[in-house]
Amino acid sequence: MAVEQEVTGVVSHIKGPIVVADGMRGARIREIVLVGEEKLIGEIVRIEGNRTVIQVYEPTEGMRPGEPVERTGEPLSAELGPGLLGQVLDGLGRPLPKIAEMTGPFITRGIKLPTLPRDVKWSFKPSARVGDRVVPGDVLGTVPEGAVTHKIMVPPNALPGRIVEMAPEGDYTVEEVIAVVESAGGVRQEIKLYHKWPVRMPRPFREKLEPTMLLVTGQRVIDTFFPIVKGGASAIPGGFGTGKTVTLHQVSKWADADVVVYVGCGERGNEMTDLLQHFPKLIDPKTGRPLLERSVLIANTSNMPVPAREASIFIGITYAEYYRDMGLDVVLTADSTSRWAEALRELSSRLEEIPSERGFPAYLPDYIASFYERAGRIKVLGRRDEMGSVAVIGAVSPSGGDLNEPVTQHTMRYVGAFWALDKDLAFKRHFPAINWLKSFSKYVAELKYWWIENTGYDMMEYRERAMEILQKASSLEEVARVVGEAALSDENRLVLLAAEMIREGFLVQNAYHEVDTYCSPKKQAMLLKALVEFYDRARPLVEAGVPMSSIREMSSVGLLMRLKFVPEDEFEEALKEALTKLETEASMLMAEVR
Amino acid sequence: MAVIYGATRKGIRLVKGPLLFMEGVLEARFGEVVRIFSEEGREWVGQVLEAGREATVIQVLGDTEGIDVGVIVKFTGETLKLPVAEEMLGRVFSGSGVPIDGGPPVKAEDYRDINGAPINPTMRDYPDEFVETGISAIDGMLSLVRGQKLPIFSESGLPHNQVAAQIARQAVVPGKAERFAIVFAAIGLKHDEVLYFRKQFEEFGALSRSILFLNLANDPVIERIMTPRVALTAAEYLAFDLDMDVLVILTDMTNYCEALRELSAAREEVPSRKGYPGYMYSDLASIYERAGRIKGKAGSITLMPILTMPGGDLTHPIPDLTGYITEGQIFLDYDLFNRGIYPPINVLPSLSRLMKDGVGRGKTREDHMEVSNQLYASYREGTKARELVQIIGEAGLSKRERTYLRFADRFEREFVAQGFRERRPIEETLEIAWDLLAMLPEAELTRISDATIAKYHPKHRGSGEEGPEGKTEIYA
């Protein structure tokens, strides 16, 4: 993208992160500019004749009218290539540890740093040859990167053509040319290990596919009740302290994905530190390597510049799409999309746009869609038969915990799964506090076969049964709240007990418990099956006149509820024991009333 | 810079609330401090809110009474800075950092921008050291850790000042040599409240280790925007330059937020909820996130903001946005207060997000977290039973519910309640907890593992000694 670089504008007005410049002829909307003597990074957000309005991504304190504004000719872009995994980046893609080396513990502005290290050599192994015809998306070779085999592809915006030069196997930095592709029209295109991509533009693919595979998170209430698929989109709204962050951390740790992009967007610094402490130590069972090696962490914490918050989510999703294009399954978690939407509101209000609901601009829904709609399972570009996926999970922080506010409401329209967190459940320390009556997942029906094929159990049937019990219990609880539990019939009290067992024995899952923190799909299926069967086994007892107090006192009740704490390799044995115990106890009770 | 320094201008077009609109001043830098002089020689401080060729907007920091279009504005080229030095300890300053104790100006060791700079998240050290406050409800169930930001959510009329003073007096990191200091910021406080804190600090000999920044109720509202920032700037110096463990008390943050709203209205910004500006979240975060620890530094900032919830409403933007930023909250409750419980801490809506990392084996005691979870669950059962009594009367309760009712009463009177001068070591707090739990049948202790019960339950502990008498029988 060659541009008449010499056109330099002049700052005429500064109001916080909004700077107006004059004399920026030829500048384009969304172009990145370098503002002021310190060359702060800014993006053109509006052009009105000679006036160019710029959103500056760093604090503008100390800037005055008359300072220069330089054009770059490029939109806000992400560097895509080996070296992303394991990094901790700020909202604009600058490595935070490198920033710390330069400026110490506190972040200062005006730092120019590339995302990808320029001095690291990657061992490149070509898989294409001189003379081959290639199209965008075709693989030229591979580079081992952390836990993945990183494919070096012809960039999506290159022209198809013939390889005229190809580097031999060896070690290269990202700046070295590893291939030259000549187009039919004779354009020589130098290809390096990395390329740049404008973050606000979705990366192209061949075809969008129906997502049908469960994204296993190991979190029971999610996988079983409100599942998300590989390539799906979900939102997790809830007031403070209801468990958004812990849930996203859990998903980032346990999801059976190849790559995880975690965007900390306007949230606490210590929560990023928490991830940074754990990710290098936790081992991914699939690859046997530290989780950090499959992760990209983006941190724009709540005290970092607000405008960069707006960019951070787009940067993150671009990284996710890039790994998807290699044929990998990627998960992007964003905590919190509300802060991102609020950054938009702040910008909009500074631009004096007409506000719509709660001060958000009228285009908020499109903006939210532009993020969630980049989720999906796709057939990749190029002439290979590979699929990749990006699943997106966004936390939503509704003000006052009220799910009727605009960000939650608009988000709901673009996601396939909705995990509504409930303050009352959180107060009860019922975690994950996902309310089973207010949440939904549109993927349930499609996953029926996944469960049968992968666990041997028809899990969606137990799910339905369990849901029935839970729903019935919730209306009975309303009654009990007024008349006391003692006034209910024993049939109804059994429903309450069965629901309690499902809640305590299945839905409640302690993220900090060594065993409970992760539960395999098979264990989930066997556990829920057992809990539902308890109800079926106890019903005839009640009908025969066994008092509820005796049923409650069966030791198998406690055993079943604590089965979740049994490690995977001892689980089947323990389950069998609990069921045998149940059978013995039930028969004894039955014999007593006969 | 030198050319710009000291540029003076006339040319005010309009004065509106705390804002001065003047013609474009090319030398004016965004955010810089200005001095404003009237012809009679009065002086104000202000800040450039908009810098432009055609217009410059200045915000006056303080009372604008007496400002008219005739004033002269002098541009300093500097942002708002606070002179910092160790000798600030023991001194009293205004809410903008000017000494008001009659002492000399501070001999500055450095000048620091009061807005600070964000801590690089990769340079944070995760807070995980237990701070013993000697208050059972906090130590036992809402443990504070060094470098945490933990606010008190209160209502006017509740003893939040006492609780804060007691924490300031009693807090220690067990086994750590102390380089302890208190930075206290009064934001729109009444005189007697300030006096109270001063007396408290004096009484326990902390005045010489404290810095006080006072913006009183009758001080300029706009100054309140600066007060927490000035206080945290001093605290950062003590913590990260002088290696001290600093406890920062900001009270009352509700007054701060109201000042922010007032300023926003004067700027005619589009409000978000209840008239508060849409950027209040980021603004509060720029204050609260200054708490913490930094890798390679011995000091820390532990932050305890106090706020009074307007109308006791937890969903009000002030407690709501605060809760989204801080690492938990300590909730004071009118109902407990009215029943004579001091400190009236309601543990149910309270939370310490960092507790799990600060307690347990090698930190407090291995049973700590389990005991805490059990107390929480059992107390909740008790309050549920209490609600039921309102509806069906105590006679309608089952035996189990009646036991929990008794448990809740004892929990409030024996565990939560304690003297203002009573300092309970964590061991004692856990002993009281076990004593209470022992009144429940063991089968009800579902949040505690069998191993822990065997080791710590009064009934099993020691050489065949019985637990406190009669307690298990209540259920029978």
Ligand SMILES: Nc1ncnc2c1ncn2[C@@H]1O[C@H](COP(=O)(O)OP(=O)(O)O)[C@@H](O)[C@H]1O
């Ligand atoms: N799955 C879980 N297991 C155990 N504790 C949890 C779980 N989820 C949430 N919590 C508790 O709730 C607190 C708040 O959770 P968090 O995810 O930080 O809430 P949010 O992000 O919604 O404000 C945590 O500090 C933890 O104590």
Ligand SMILES: [Mg+2]
């Ligand atoms: Mg959170």
